[in-house]
Amino acid sequence: MSSSSSSSSSSSSLPPQTLKIGIVGFGTFGQFLAKTMIKQGHTTRATSRTDYSQLCHQLDVPFFRDVIPFLEADNDVILICTSILSLSEVLNSMPLRRLKRHTLFVDVLSVKEHPRNVLLQVLPENMDVLCTHPMFGPESGKNGWKDLPLVYEKVRVRDETRCSSFLHIFESEGCRMVEMSCEEHDKVAARSQFLSHSIGRILAEMGIESTSMNTKSFETLVKLKESTTNDSFDLFSGLFIHNRFAQQELMNLEQSFEKVKQRLLKKMSEQQSLSSV
Ligand code: NAP
Numbered sequence: 001m002s003s004s005s006s007s008s009s010s011s012s013s014l015p016p017q018t019l020k021i022g023i024v025g026f027g028t029f030g031q032f033l034a035k036t037m038i039k040q041g042h043t044t045r046a047t048s049r050t051d052y053s054q055l056c057h058q059l060d061v062p063f064f065r066d067v068i069p070f071l072e073a074d075n076d077v078i079l080i081c082t083s084i085l086s087l088s089e090v091l092n093s094m095p096l097r098r099l100k101r102h103t104l105f106v107d108v109l110s111v112k113e114h115p116r117n118v119l120l121q122v123l124p125e126n127m128d129v130l131c132t133h134p135m136f137g138p139e140s141g142k143n144g145w146k147d148l149p150l151v152y153e154k155v156r157v158r159d160e161t162r163c164s165s166f167l168h169i170f171e172s173e174g175c176r177m178v179e180m181s182c183e184e185h186d187k188v189a190a191r192s193q194f195l196s197h198s199i200g201r202i203l204a205e206m207g208i209e210s211t212s213m214n215t216k217s218f219e220t221l222v223k224l225k226e227s228t229t230n231d232s233f234d235l236f237s238g239l240f241i242h243n244r245f246a247q248q249e250l251m252n253l254e255q256s257f258e259k260v261k262q263r264l265l266k267k268m269s270e271q272q273s274l275s276s277v
């Protein structure tokens with residue numbers, strides 16, 4: 001594995017800058033990230049399909065219903081927090097030529113090759129691109145981000161100081177910084193995150209519930225079911241549709257289930273023939 005994990009990702013020796021961050025997609029995860037950015041003193045503003053004016057007013061975050069003034073605002077960073085499934089539609093509907101200055105585009109999608117490809121395709125060449133995946137969410141990160149992984153690839157970064165300042169948001173919260181290619185991320189995530197979400201969804205389909213005689217391992221299953229079904233179905237299906245390694249893992253899961261079932265049935269028939277002798 002070519003990934004590297006480090007406590008400091010800053011390749012710039014300058015102190016981190018305070019950033020003006022424009023958030024596209026102000027749903028659950030966009031709001032969750034914004035709170036920490038505001039706490040750290042960065043300036044945030046947001047745009048989204050849904051009107052979040054009231055919520056933004058409470059958070060003191062300017063909300064732009066119209067994407068043009070949002071793009072024309074003086075953003076150092078545009079942070080893409082839309083669903084995986086809507087990424088292309090959202091970016092293609094933005095008049096990106098209205099950008100007034102060189103900007104760092106960052107995405108936080110739970111798949112990585114797809115946003116990397118879309119961003120490289122739609123953005124003007126002078127825009128920097130950083131692909132990230134915070135491997136935590138509002139539930140797992142509710143008591144802080146210490147030791148939680150932030151996976152990232154500097155896809156096209158010319159302004160190292162600005163990029164380091166953005167990564168510093170996560171470093172300063174104690175995140176484990178994991179630099180990894182988008183391809184490698186998707187390979188590993190298909191076998192870890194997508195697998196755990198699939199099993200959580202299967203358990204939910206079965207309607208498993210906590211009992212008065214839970215074993216520790218059953219409690220783990222109940223927690224898995226709850227944490228995966230807290231995420232939207234759009235997120236789960238995005239993990240499958242836009243990660244080219246996920247389909248193979250789903251087939252592996254199916255085949256492994258069948259193998260375990262066959263072993264049990266074989267053993268049962270052996271036992272039955274023994275007891276009938
Ligand atoms: P999500 O269901 O994946 O995405 C919801 C966001 O997508 C909302 O901002 C929503 O906008 C926007 N959206 C959905 N469909 C749209 C459409 N057709 N047109 C325009 N916007 C659309 O839920 P999420 O948990 O907030 O996740 C956001 C992103 O963060 C995803 O890419 C996800 O993979 C990533 N992420 C999530 C977590 C997590 O724990 N939740 C962790 C790491 C990364 P409106 O709210 O305006 O409708």
